[in-house]
Amino acid sequence: MSALLVALAAAPAVAGTALLVVGRRVERSAAAVGVGTGSVVLILAVAAALLRPSARAPFVAGGDLALSVDALAAVVLPAVAAVALAVLVFSATGVRQHRVRFFGFLLLFEAAVVVTVTATNLVTLLLAWELMGATSYALIGLSWREPARVDGGRTAFLVTRAADLGLYVAAGAALAGTGSFELAGLPMADGVWLDVAAAGLVVAALGKAAQLPFSFWLSRAMEGPSPVSALLHSAAMVAMGGYLLLRVEPLLAASGWAGPVVAWAGALTAVAMGLVALAQTDLKQLLAASTAAQLGFVVLAAGSGAVAAGTMHLVAHAAVKSLLFLVAGAWLTAYGTKDLRELGGALRATPVAGWCFVVGTLALAGLPPLSLWVTKDEVLAGVDSTGLAAAGLLGAALSALYAGKALFLVLRPAPTAAQRPVLRLPLPERGALVVLAVGAAGLGALGLPAVAEPLRSALGEAPSPGPVELAVSGLVAAGSLALARRRPLAPFPVPQIAQRWLDLEALVALLVVRPVGRLATLLARFDDGVLDPAVRGLARGVVRTATGLARADSGVVDSGVRTTTVGTVILARRTARFDLGGIDGAVRAVTAGSRSLGRFARRPQTGQLHTYYAQAAALLAGAVLLLLLVR
Secondary structure (H helix, E strand, O other), X not given: OHHHHHHHHHHHHHHHHHHHHHHHHHOOOHHHHHHHHHHHHHHHHHHHHHHOXXXXXXXXXXXXXXXXXXXXXXXXXXXXHHHHHHHHHHHHHXXXXXXXXXXXXXXXXXXXXXXHHHEOEHHHHHHHHHHHHHHHHHHHOOOXXXXXXXXXXXXXXXXXXXXXXXXXXXXXXXXXXXXXXXXXXXXXXXXXXXXXXXXXXXXXXXXXXXXXXXXXXXXXHHHOOHHHHHHHOOXXXXXXXHHHHHHXXXXXXXXXXXXXXXXXXXXXXXXXXXXXXXXXXXXXXXXXXXXXHHHHHHHHHHHHOOHHHHHHHHHHHHHHHHHHHHHHHHHHHHHOOOEHHXXXXXXXXXXXXXHHHHHHHHHHHOOOOOHHHHHHHHHHHOXXXXXXXXXXXXXXXXXXXXXXXXXXXXXXXXXXXXXXXXXXOOHHHHHHHHHHHHHHHHHHHHHOHHHHHHHHHHHXXXXXXXXXHXXXXXXXXXXXXXXXHHOOOOOOOOOHHHHOHHHHHHHHHHHHHHHHHHHXXXXXHHHHHHHHHHHHHHHHHHHHHHHHHHHHHHHHHHHHHHHHHHHHHHHHHHXXXXXXXXXXXXXXXXHHHHHHHHHHHHOOOOOOHXXXXXXXXXXXXXXXXXXXXXX
């Protein structure tokens, strides 16, 4: 079982890394590697959803690398893999530049998302979260020679990175409060550590999900290729922020305050970003604002405890939004514009893409019986606050208005027939769009009792919405579409600030970037005016001390050394003279005496026997005489 999960994460990671390492030498086969790997991942994801495997390997103290597929992951994992495969198939013919880097980074990104979905502790989640952020920056800024694209990727990376610091805070709080990094143990954290962990995870998730006040980075991320937007901003990166909140819903509930804060953040984002989407004339910007708004429903569900409903909406939205981003990219390639006012006739000129766009926008509007009609009502049915329900219903109405705006502007005839030649997309692109359109239309089946009740039972949730609620939602969507049809460009006056994404970027610059910049300036001035003079004064004192010590060394120590040296030399010379004149002379005198004695001792050695006898007799006589004298 564990081998299945390891293969699921390793397949895209290894294939993506191999493409990036080999580089342009595999330019022609990069698409085949991408599509083949994506197919394998989808098969493994479906198998994992059915078998529910788990895997664990030692990594750091208190935190293993741990993956597992539970009821929540079993729904999201195949959806992510299916959308990723559709994007890879579409890109096989739709992406013509930087193909190796595109498919390599996209596969690495998919591996990061797979690990994010199945991670069971904060250590594993952090590794995947970091890789997901890094590869998203590389994908958004894929055309690195174009400053606008690189700047868009940098903005997205820095904003989400700043929010991601919350994960590190949560990891520290988890270790302090529970002694481990396990996500399941967070609701049991001690005292204040529970609140710290909840706050860190909420900030990280809201930042990744482009919820208020972080939403503006999603606008800048639209500088990336449309297939990148189709994956990152539908089923993967942005969706993972909402998914994380669904995953840690028990922690939100245990804290007492985090659930309502998250729910209101989602509801307000659904309304505010709905107004922003309604004010856009750039199709990709409209879809970007719509992404933040639709993720608002997922966040609202997480804060309200409706995990099953939020999961259904996340999956259905992934199919709808990836479809619309891919169609927008096809039109941008064909006609060189994203401006809805210039896309009249595009629907008729690209029949397959056009009808898929119709399905996607109607599903986004929440029109019965398409997917988001059911899933939005599932979310609203789980809300127990009148204010939150009203905000959610307003967000749903705005969804229908901006979806209708996009649809009816594209449905308008082209200014002249020559400006909109009929365009037939390659078969892989058409196939990918049709599959996603079927998903956008049919994933409302997630709300059917046969599908929804087992999921609710597994996640412990309330029953589904009744027929009256569904009917009211459908009527709101239909009425909003009718209003958008009458006045597609501006169904009602929208403040100009909405077109500028509520000036959130300027607001963040005013409230965060400028104060930090001013603080940095003040610190620099303090450094230049106080610390630097103090350091310079200290340095001067050190130099003066060193100079005095050097002078003392030269004038005293060196003189003493020289004097000692001279005295030592004189003493050595005198010692040498004494050695030569005294000791050596004495040694020579002893040597001479020894030689004389040796010569004297050799004289009796004549070699004649009678001489030796005479010497012995003389020696004996001397001894007798000495004995007599002594006695």
